[in-house]
Amino acid sequence: MIDFNFVSPTKVFFGKGKEKQIGEICKEFSFKKVLVVIGKSSVKKSGLFDLVINVLKNSGIEYVLLEGVRANPEISLCRKGIALARENNVDSLLAIGGGSVIDTAKNIAVGYYYDGDSFDFNLHKSSPTKALPIGVILTISAAGSELSNSCVIQDDELKRKSGFNSDLVRPVFAVENPELTYSVDKYQTGVGTVDIMMHTLERYFQDSSDNELADGFAEGLLRTVVKAGYDVIKNPEDYEARATLMLASSYSHNGITSIGKRFGMPVHQLEHALSGVYPNVSHGAGLAVLYPAWAKYYLVYDSKKFATLGRRVFNIVGDDDQLVGKQFIEELEKFFSYLGVPKTYKDLGIDNVDIGLLTDVFSNNRTREVYHREKPMNYEVAEEIFKMVKEG
Amino acid sequence: MIDFNFVSPTKVFFGKGKEKQIGEICKEFSFKKVLVVIGKSSVKKSGLFDLVINVLKNSGIEYVLLEGVRANPEISLCRKGIALARENNVDSLLAIGGGSVIDTAKNIAVGYYYDGDSFDFNLHKSSPTKALPIGVILTISAAGSELSNSCVIQDDELKRKSGFNSDLVRPVFAVENPELTYSVDKYQTGVGTVDIMMHTLERYFQDSSDNELADGFAEGLLRTVVKAGYDVIKNPEDYEARATLMLASSYSHNGITSIGKRFGMPVHQLEHALSGVYPNVSHGAGLAVLYPAWAKYYLVYDSKKFATLGRRVFNIVGDDDQLVGKQFIEELEKFFSYLGVPKTYKDLGIDNVDIGLLTDVFSNNRTREVYHREKPMNYEVAEEIFKMVKEG
Numbered sequence: 001m002i003d004f005n006f007v008s009p010t011k012v013f014f015g016k017g018k019e020k021q022i023g024e025i026c027k028e029f030s031f032k033k034v035l036v037v038i039g040k041s042s043v044k045k046s047g048l049f050d051l052v053i054n055v056l057k058n059s060g061i062e063y064v065l066l067e068g069v070r071a072n073p074e075i076s077l078c079r080k081g082i083a084l085a086r087e088n089n090v091d092s093l094l095a096i097g098g099g100s101v102i103d104t105a106k107n108i109a110v111g112y113y114y115d116g117d118s119f120d121f122n123l124h125k126s127s128p129t130k131a132l133p134i135g136v137i138l139t140i141s142a143a144g145s146e147l148s149n150s151c152v153i154q155d156d157e158l159k160r161k162s163g164f165n166s167d168l169v170r171p172v173f174a175v176e177n178p179e180l181t182y183s184v185d186k187y188q189t190g191v192g193t194v195d196i197m198m199h200t201l202e203r204y205f206q207d208s209s210d211n212e213l214a215d216g217f218a219e220g221l222l223r224t225v226v227k228a229g230y231d232v233i234k235n236p237e238d239y240e241a242r243a244t245l246m247l248a249s250s251y252s253h254n255g256i257t258s259i260g261k262r263f264g265m266p267v268h269q270l271e272h273a274l275s276g277v278y279p280n281v282s283h284g285a286g287l288a289v290l291y292p293a294w295a296k297y298y299l300v301y302d303s304k305k306f307a308t309l310g311r312r313v314f315n316i317v318g319d320d321d322q323l324v325g326k327q328f329i330e331e332l333e334k335f336f337s338y339l340g341v342p343k344t345y346k347d348l349g350i351d352n353v354d355i356g357l358l359t360d361v362f363s364n365n366r367t368r369e370v371y372h373r374e375k376p377m378n379y380e381v382a383e384e385i386f387k388m389v390k391e392g
Numbered sequence: 393m394i395d396f397n398f399v400s401p402t403k404v405f406f407g408k409g410k411e412k413q414i415g416e417i418c419k420e421f422s423f424k425k426v427l428v429v430i431g432k433s434s435v436k437k438s439g440l441f442d443l444v445i446n447v448l449k450n451s452g453i454e455y456v457l458l459e460g461v462r463a464n465p466e467i468s469l470c471r472k473g474i475a476l477a478r479e480n481n482v483d484s485l486l487a488i489g490g491g492s493v494i495d496t497a498k499n500i501a502v503g504y505y506y507d508g509d510s511f512d513f514n515l516h517k518s519s520p521t522k523a524l525p526i527g528v529i530l531t532i533s534a535a536g537s538e539l540s541n542s543c544v545i546q547d548d549e550l551k552r553k554s555g556f557n558s559d560l561v562r563p564v565f566a567v568e569n570p571e572l573t574y575s576v577d578k579y580q581t582g583v584g585t586v587d588i589m590m591h592t593l594e595r596y597f598q599d600s601s602d603n604e605l606a607d608g609f610a611e612g613l614l615r616t617v618v619k620a621g622y623d624v625i626k627n628p629e630d631y632e633a634r635a636t637l638m639l640a641s642s643y644s645h646n647g648i649t650s651i652g653k654r655f656g657m658p659v660h661q662l663e664h665a666l667s668g669v670y671p672n673v674s675h676g677a678g679l680a681v682l683y684p685a686w687a688k689y690y691l692v693y694d695s696k697k698f699a700t701l702g703r704r705v706f707n708i709v710g711d712d713d714q715l716v717g718k719q720f721i722e723e724l725e726k727f728f729s730y731l732g733v734p735k736t737y738k739d740l741g742i743d744n745v746d747i748g749l750l751t752d753v754f755s756n757n758r759t760r761e762v763y764h765r766e767k768p769m770n771y772e773v774a775e776e777i778f779k780m781v782k783e784g
Contacts, residue, residue, distance in 0.1 A: 001406075001407075001570075001631075001632060001635040001636070001639070002407070003406060003407025003408060003410070004404075004406050004407065005403065005404065005405050005406070006403070006404045006406065007401070007402070007403035007404070008400065009399070009401040009403075010399070011397065011398070011399035011401075012396075012397065012398045012399070013397050014393075014395060014396050014397070014398065014652065015393075015394070015395025015396065016395060018395070178393075209632045210619075210632070211616065211619060211620050211623065211632040211633055211635070211636040212616065212636070213612070213613060213616045213636050213639050213640055213643070215612070215616075216609075216611070216612025216613055216615055216616040217608075217609050217612050217613070218612070219608070219612055220605070220607070220608025220609050220610070220611055220612040221605060221608055221609070223608055224603065224604065224605045224607075224608040227602070227603060228603050231603065239393075240393060240601045240602070240603040241603055243393040243603070243652065244393070244603040244604070244605050247393070247605050247651065247652060248605050251605070251648070251651075256643070256648065259639065259643075260406065260635065260639060312704075
């Protein structure tokens with residue numbers, strides 16, 4: 001176990017109708033004037049936006065609105081949000097949505113107190129020192145940004161998608177009503193479920209000892225998510241399945257499934273290159289396509305861990321780690337097929353994939369590699385993995 | 393899944409030598425004048441106390457000392473601590489020790505702001521509304537009080553041991569250096585390990601659905617603790633095992649292993665009666681003696697869950713839930729024997745156990761029962777379980 005500091009202070013308000021308590025919740029956290037951040041239209045269509053705004057008004061909480069966050073959220077809207085927050089002297093942010101909306105709020109929260117450009121944080125040119133407090137009303141189970149310390153933003157001009165981690169951007173509260181996700185369609189539910197799994201799957205393959213509490217949490221979470229995933233595709237209004245996915249979304253990415261372990265997310269790094277170059281690729285979809293290729297490449301280096309997952313997540317029986325590990329990847333692909341998520345570049349809407357460009361972006365022109373204790377993922381390994389994904 | 397609010401804000405500083413950072417950690421949490429709470433002698437003998445006090449002095453942090461906390465901590469020392477804290481206008485508490493020391497600090501933290509007697513909270517006559525912030529330097533892996541919202545105190549006059557739960561008493565930080573537990577002897581390591589398991593085992597048997605994330609976390613934690621328990625008895629300086637037990641201690645009782653589930657701790661209720669009547673019984677030892685009896689009684693009502701634990705914690709193979717459940721209890725008893733923890737009343741130092749008195753104290757003179765969805769634990773059930781424990 002490595003030495004570490006860990007804190008996950010977000011208070012979770014979970015259950016049916018909890019969004020109606022948003023006024024008292026804001027008061028509990030001394031939110032008096034909030035910048036409300038939302039996406040393009042879904043929370044307005046669903047009525048959630050009106051409900052929340054009415055509760056805020058009735059509770060005497062002032063607000064300013066920033067709308068239009070897209071998937072793979074762009075830095076220009078964050079800049080606009082920072083200006084709006086400063087003009088109106090807000091004291092807090094309320095993100096109503098999923099990962100993109102929350103990450104936009106996170107960038108604004110730290111950019112608010114920063115003299116330079118807030119993409120500097122994402123480019124690791126600067127570290128945040130202060131942030132506005134962020135509250136969340138979650139509408140999709142996927143990114144886990146509602147409890148995480150991570151903030152991933154896209155810069156269209158630079159064709160660069162990049163993240164930073166800081167405990168300052170962990171939301172102070174997250175309101176989670178699983179019923180709000182009943183209307184999430186099959187496709188988004190599928191890629192969201194993949195995203196949830198990835199946050200724990202990626203952590204799982206980082207170094208660990210034989211005595212690893214984090215791995216126990218990880219295996220339990222993955223087994224539960226697979227079951228909930230099968231259930232929710234059968235019945236999108238299965239409350240227990242939706243609730244499990246929502247809670248798993250939060251705890252798959254708050255750090256508990258890698259507590260005491262080295263942190264790293266190699267497939268996320270590949271995916272950031274992919275959706276950086278092809279911005280129409282959604283994060284979960286990109287991960288669904290890339291993970292099996294990554295796993296097949298690394299199976300030989302990590303057969304014991306793949307096999308343990310096979311036994312504990314899918315109840316595969318057998319002593320041969322390479323074989324059980326291979327079967328784990330097959331079971332995972334079967335599950336992904338059931339979820340109906342993309343498998344190929346074509347499924348992602350990419351017709352003539354530019355492997356060279358992806359590799360260059362991933363490796364920052366061959367200067368960067370991603371840690372693995374036996375086989376670091378340099379540009380050659382990444383190139384091979386990008387090639388292993390089927391064209392169509 | 394039930395509706396719930398959950399927060400576990402404690403920042404964990406984990407690893408070798410972390411106690412040397414106590415000055416900067418106190419500053420991070422704005423501790424300027426602390427009431428240091430310790431036990432009878434071990435932290436003075438080990439040198440930890442002197443080290444911490446020196447760091448505090450060098451960091452310009454003032455302190456007042458309350459010493460002499462015993463196992464099954466008594467309310468009179470809490471009262472003394474409250475008076476001391478008020479006289480000296482401290483702004484915070486620093487508990488150096490294990491569960492008893494931390495629980496004493498918790499009672500003082502809420503008693504400080506309360507006009508009545510602070511045992512009122514433990515008797516549920518009053519609810520805390522404000523608390524001094526508490527920091528912890530942990531010296532034994534057992535009670536989990538370093539992250540929990542629970543505070544259990546003994547009143548010798550009333551022969552009553554009772555707890556309250558409040559998020560106000562969750563420590564703001566916990567410093568955890570596994571090396572500090574190398575010197576914990578085999579007996580204390582054994583009963584501590586039982587205590588760790590109990591916090592999750594008890595939660596596990598509360599109602600859950602088929603889609604239960606908490607149960608996945610619980611199974612992972614229990615499997616890991618069993619392995620670490622076997623390892624640490626073999627080698628008390630096995631860092632990975634000590635680290636696993638320390639981290640598991642914290643996350644077994646912070647609530648994550650029952651998140652989204654009804655909360656309850658039936659065997660703890662039996663044990664509070666036992667060590668209330670026989671104050672020399674330590675908490676973990678009492679649990680070790682009572683749990684197998686409780687499990688044998690409830691096996692018929694909860695065979696599916698016992699069997700699932702058997703399969704996932706001890707890798708028991710078989711389809712017959714009653715049988716696999718029975719084997720789970722046998723494996724658990726085998727593990728407890730290996731740990732060398734007490735099995736009988738005689739092992740606990742009780743010669744002529746007074747079953748009638750235990751039953752009356754547990755059931756508050758037959759007026760109280762503890763929830764179970766099929767078979768509530770009333771005084772008759774409790775009496776039967778107390779009788780199932782061997783005399784010697």
